[in-house]
Amino acid sequence: MKTRPYIVSHMVASIDGRIDCSMVEKISGDEYYTTLERLDCPSLLEGRVTLEHYSAEKEPFVATVNKPVDKPSVNIAVKSDAYMVAVDTRGRLRWPSSEIDGTPLLCIVSELVxxxxxxxxxxxxxxxxCIGKDSIDLPRAMEILRNEFDVKRLAVLGGGHINGRFLEAGLIDEVSLLLAPGIDGRAGQTALFDGIRDMSHPPVPLKLASVEPLANGTVWVRYTLKKIDQDDKTGKGMTQ
Known part of the structure; x- marks a missing residue:
């Protein structure tokens, strides 16, 4: 029995690995969306920063009485073959609709909301x-997503910090990377995977699955992840 979805991180970046939205929009076309369709991931997941930029209301949610829920819960408002999943730890996003681009919305929050x-x-x-005392319990959230919402394949669409959290939790099965023909170069910009504070966290080895040049100069690279023996921080204990 599968305990979580197959998870693909799908991102577009400059060749120096930066992902600022306004920057990549200037150096890329619609290949991000055409390749996303080919990944066969009906359900998509985005973090709070990306959703603030594209989908949520501009003004954040502010509670009248800030009393945390302080217990796990699940609400299945609608059963669907696909969901737009929003990761919003403290419940700051307000929504103009229960759908994004016609796909039912599903929010993952912590018990701090x-x-x-x-x-x-x-x-x-x-x-x-709603799962996790101090922050979202991502592994448990993914189990619920699979077993209660029947999500079998999930594309994580970033940004860098949510990608980093999924990577740190060992939840990514595949990386789908579009390298757009341009360079950012500005100091302090978020990278594809960012925000892991454990400086002893080992590098994550990848296995090349495919490389495909696209018409406008973008290169689509797909990798699967190799597994690392978590007791071996040097990375020497990795297996295919």
Missing amino acids: PEEYLDMLREQEISWI
Whole structure:
């Protein structure tokens, strides 16, 4: 029995690995979306920063009484073959609709969210997974996503910090990377995978699956992840 979805990180970056939205929009075309369709991942997941930029209301949610939920819960507002999954640890995003581009919204939050936030989601008929005391318990959230929402394949669409959290938790099965024909070069810009604070975290080895040049000069590279023996921080204990 599968305990979580097959998870693909799908990103577009400059050749120096930067992913600032306004920058990559200037050096890429619609290949991000055409290749995403080919990944056969009906359900998509984005982090709070990306969703603030593209999909959520501009003004954040502010609770009248900031009383945390402080317990796990799951709400299945609608059963669907596909979901747009929003990772929003403290429940800051407000939504203009229960759908994004016609796909039902599903919010993953921590138990730090105010009770009022879940009340708002319930009123809008938005599904949620509330799990994790101090931050979202991503491994458990992915198990719930698979076993209660029947999500078999999931594309994680970044940004860099949510990618880093999935990587650190050992939840990524495949990396789908579009290298767009351009260089960022600005100091301090977020990388493809970012934010892991454990400086002893070993590099994650990859196995090349395919390389495909696209018409506009973008290169589509796909990797699968090799597994590392977590007791071997040097990386010498990796297996295929």
